[in-house]
Amino acid sequence: MLHTKINVSVVLFASLLPSAVSAANFGGPDSVDNTIQEQTAQKRSWREELAKEGVTLGIDYNAVGFNSANGSEGNSVNTSGGVARFYGQWDIVGRDTQNIGSLVWKIEHRHAYSDIPPKDYAFLSSFSGKESLGYIGLIQPAFNDQGGRLTNLYWKQRLNNGKTSFIVGFQDVTDYVDTYALASPWTAFSNLAFQTGAGTIGLPDDGLLSLSAGHMITNNIYVVAGMADANGRSDIEDVFEGFDTFFNDNDFFTSVELGWTASQEQIYTDNIHLTYWHIDPTFNDDGSARHSALTSQGLNYSFSYFVTPHIMPFLRGGFSLEGDAALYETSISAGFGYFSLGAQNNNLGLAINWSQANKEAWGTNDSQSVVEVFYNMQFGDYFQLTPDLQWINNPLLSGESNAFVLGLRGRIFI
Secondary structure (H helix, E strand, O other), rough: OOOHHHHHOHHHHHHOOOOHHHHEEEEOOOOHHHHHHHOOOOOHHHHHHHOOOOOOEEEEEEEEEEOOOOOOOOOOEEEEEEHHHEEEEEEOOOOOOOOOOOEEEEEEEEEEOOOOOOHHHHOHHHOOOOOOOOOOEEEEOOOOOOEEEEEEEEEEEEEEEHHHEEEEEEOHHHOOOOOOOOOOOOOOOHHHOOOOOOOOOOOOOOEEEEEEEEEOOOOEEEEEEEEEEEEOOOEEEOHHHHHHHHOOOOEEEEEEEEEEOHHHOOOOEEEEEEEEEEEEEEEEOOOOOEEEEOOOOEEEEEOOOOOOOEEEEEEEEEEEEEEOOEEEEEEEEEEEEEEEEOOOOOOEEEEEEEEEEEEEHHHHOOEEEEEEEEEEEEEEEOOOEEEEEEEEEOOOOOOEEEEEEEEEEEEEEE
């Protein structure tokens, strides 16, 4: 995922990415190649030698904790967890051209420190009899208690002098669906309302057998599309069953995005796009709904643009047109990122979201809102610390009228 220090300005953003990488990089800030490119610290000699052979890699450890005195039953509730990640890219074909072919991987271990993992903190823990925030939403859904998982293992091929790329293999759909510069759960907002999908996309698991492609139609207009196995699972022991479920079950998550960008190098900073998504009904072995019991589809929109070299406002959201896969029927988010605030590598984000619950999923279409502010601070070349504050107004599953949530996230990366 891209450290937001790369986005200090539009010009600086473009200049920091090598042309062979930026030329066809349709992925978002959490794609492996963007994650690696923003780690600009001096590498040790063995990594420099690997880079000469086309192999770049990284390791990071992420930890997060949240606390609120406003649980759904009026008690204090807290959660914490961590994620270790090993990721890399091996450029094998066309290394000295813009038509590079690469093998990409990302392996993770996700674990909770507390009884409730952060993914369950908002509302899921209440289904197991434990008190939650009572908020229809997700706060840091990437921090669950899954254990070992394979998030990426795919081939990425760039063509047409970098203006076209396709990916085949095990992918995380959030790497290419509805991306923008502040979508990263590792360095930016913690609430899903300000991440990929805005709560109105019925996202499947990560690490799905998938095919995706991106193409620059003109210098400014692009299209990105993908098809992923909706029954796939990213658990290490289950992930390769995706070959069976993809070709035999024929339940898919599909998406098509049409967008405008100031240039291909600024594809998720200066950007306007409209995304259509669709997911088939999916069920667990016991017959219960997994992602959705009904066919679900919707539209998402996004606008972001650097109005100054440091300030990027955005307007994002979406509409669930049918089905029960999405959390929200309607979601509207507005905010901004202020890059290099206080120091070159420190970034602030502030946003507000209004959401209307998906009646197909919750039996109500009442509304709630949330305000989030974070400040990402980098110390040296290898450590980030991010305090985070959220105010949730009218959490729909809570007896409280407001919930204030204080969070702290840390990241060590090499």
